[in-house]
Amino acid sequence: MNVHAPSLRSGPDADGHFGAFGGRYVAETLMPLILDLEKAYRAAQVDPAFKAEFDYLMTHYVGRPSPMYFAESLTDHLGGAKIYLKRDELNHTGAHKINNCIGQILLAKRMGKTRIIAETGAGQHGVATATVAARFGLPCVIYMGARDIERQAPNVFRMKLLGAEVRAVESGSRTLKDAMNDALRDWVTNVDDTFYIIGTAAGPHPYPELVRDFQSVIGHEAREQIQAAEGRLPDMLVAAIGGGSNAIGLFHPFLDDASVRIIGVEASGHGIDSGAHAASLAGGRAGVLHGNKTMLLQDEDGQIAEAHSISAGLDYPGIGPEHAWLHSIGRVEYQSATDAEALEAFKLLCSTEGIIPALEPAHALAAVMRIAPTLAKDQVIVMNLCGRGDKDIFTVADALGVTLK
């Protein structure tokens, strides 16, 4: 590539903008808090002790590096490109969410905060937050939509076992966006002692940046591992996108590698045309919600629409601002997968590889199933298997018409 081209990895700018997206759209009460957070993060970034503690916990607590696994049986079945799975579902707590939570709780500790709050959709981020709060001995409140509590009972119980208080959010659509509203309401009320661990690469600056940085451990490992396995960079990266933290974590270290095709997969629910989906790039417009400007599902009057996906973790009407920007400049290609396609992918990974994936990466796999057979056998795809499916067996059983007792 042209070495003089500006790097795509240098964002955001000083005010937290990625092109026309990002920024700091918060109530004045919160402004001093996010400015403090930015200051603390800048100091941590240049503190070798912070990085050393993060790395230590990644290795010994999370279990990193996660394997880069050549899915030979899946590759044979699809009959095209070689498919590698970045096994972030093997992390402690079963998903990529823990990477970010470790980073943020170390920041909280650094800032002298004594109380942790978080929002959660599928419950993976809630579990990861409850986990690090337990590990560091801080009280923790998790906001979770009442509807998500119904469909993610095992994770609710996990959070409680870990000592977190789970508060059911009954407002709005009773899902992830409403949980985020209530977490912001908590934060604006408890400004002195509370650290808000946002679970995805969204929200007011500096959250999209710092979440991306903590999750980039995925992409940095993947770069080394695939070069060790194949002697070269992959031809394609694929990851599922709700807010987009696992995807940006994998993608970011490769953004300047023009030879690497990068594909993000949104959840199209019952289909984009049905209106019941969570694909904010394919079906949304630019707007402001939850502290950032990004692509949002909304009506013509700027009211936020309810998202739909079989996967609670993708059931959000927005997307991280860096993805909105990468979409606008065309560096990353965004596709979508329906509930039905994700279920087929879920079943395929169970039967070919003996791996039960979460419904979120099952969307990424649905795209891989479409693309891999069209590529030559010497092509290499790396897909982020960002979560395991234990939490989803009830949802899947329901979708397949199986009654569990």
Place this chain on the structure above:
Amino acid sequence: MSDRLSARFAACAAEGRAALVTFVTAGDPDMTTSAEILRALTAAGADIVELGMPFTDPMADGASIQLGNIRSLGSGTKLRHVLAMVAEFRKTDDATPIILMGYFNPILAYGCARFAVDAKAAGLDGTIVVDLPPEEAAELVPDLTAHGLHLIRLATPTTSAARLPRVLDGASGFLYYVAVAGVTGANAATPTDVADAVARLKRSTDLPIAVGFGVRTPEQAAAIAATADAVVVGSAIVDVIGSAAAERANDIPARVGTLVAGLAAAVRGARQKDKAA
């Protein structure tokens, strides 16, 4: 045309009292009733009206105003209906300042330039955009300024002395002091804390200081009116609308009027009591 806000603040100051600012969500519980409520507010003694633009995700609002937003959106309220209601109100009242309060996304969807043109034409005086801090305000301010509309700035208990100049830079109309860190209608600040904050802000600005968040009763309003230039009451009024709407009552404007009359009397008497004592 003279500025309705400065004229109204001057008139209240001449009477030796604070202004009463009342908040309701436009279209709560429906547009027809809301228009009647708007007239009831001013008839009962509200000096300035803050009109909430309903939004699906009112992140800085407590339960009362969240429910007001849901009732309004449920009855089909759009931003253009809210502007039309203001225009209709202006036919009979060209003096009471009306400030639109809400979140940025509905304005962005409407278009900032188009919003400024239509808001001015409807007879609005300014807007408070909760999630548009000074750092992002450049997106809206030029359009508002071009049409003589105020973007009301907010100061809060977390606004440090170092940050205050940023908040005041470009502020106009009045300064809204959010008395407690929290959502609307929840906790209340102590009168001493409010008096200290108002005194601190007055050292940095000549703008009138309006104080809101957590002010629900005539007693609380009077305590704040003793020192601030204006006191804002919202959730208590929205609660009256909510419970009356739940009963399907047909006298919602009258009930609102009764509550506001009590608040207005308290605000008007606040400094007399001081003088008597």
